[in-house]
Amino acid sequence: MTQEKDQEHAAADDAASLPYRRYAERGFRFAHAMLRNVDDAEETVQEAFCRLAAAKQLEPPAFEPRFFRTVRNLAIDRLRQRPRRAHLPLDESALPARAAAPPDDAPLAPRLRRLVADLPAPQRDALPLRVHGGLAYDAIAAALDATTTQVRTWIFRARRRLEDGLRRTEPRPERTTHGRS
């Protein structure tokens, strides 16, 4: 009987913490898009949870924008600290299995990262919140203290700018000397 109750409690705990695990996963992807480092992203997400738990702000539905805003602010703090660091580890080898990408997207990654980093601030925040965080526009608006219309425009402009950038930086096919006399 006690064992059954324990199992019920464990199941209830699992069900209660499942949404937070999903937030953690999405928050991690968003933090990684900003920080480009697995350890930093993981610590940022963990710290965000700790802070919100300490402030007793874990209740939905306000949790989502609050969590992503906290992750963003903590990631910005980390980015500001970086120039003072003596060593910045390269992150690529430490990455866990990546989501399957179409083969023709692979060469895009380094160029995309540079282009995302060059986006103006609101666009640079809004697009990853949508793509990596999976937030709806109203949640992004709440996280960034903006309106939904602004978010819609920022995301469109970010996509447009990235598209233009990709076209501009597209590697040109090597020129051959065939046909020269």
Add this chain to the structure above:
Amino acid sequence: MDVPERDCAGFEELASAALDGEATPAEREALDAHLVRCDGCREEAERFRRLDRALAADAPAGPPALAARVDAIVRPAPVVPERRRRFAPLAAAAALLVVAGALLDSGDRTEAVAGDLPLREIAELQRRSLDDQALLMETMRWELRALRLEVRALGEPDDAPVLERIDRLLTHAAAAPWPSPSTRSRAPRAATAPPRPRDPIGDDR
């Protein structure tokens, strides 16, 4: 809902919103109608889609340990129901009663282990056993006083019989024939020992 007339730039923004599921049904309908006849906007919508795929593919999955750490943070500590909290002192009182009963019934435990030991060792064992029991009784008296304070602090009218019972136990413990260890065979050492601290719980009576 009326959808305003748009040029291609307007439809491109709409295509971006539709990709995120943020277009209204009317906007979605207008967009679909436009995409049928506009190759440029259709290609742009497809490029947005590919761009999002490329961005998403560039993000690693979260480390498995993160989920466990998040669980540890967000799972609340088990909450003791108010009723259980209220009865905690009573449970402690019951436990004390059991211990006291066992102690009072135990008699002179040294008899059981004495066997063929020399008389002097038996006497020493007996003395130590009595010292232990006296110390235990003293500890119990303190515990009972603390318990009475705790029950009184709860201020529940139902607890009056419990208070009575604790008082009876205290009277019984005070009348128990256990001499204080400091007044027994260790008397010479007790004379040089520092004075015992006041009993803060007892002072509150």
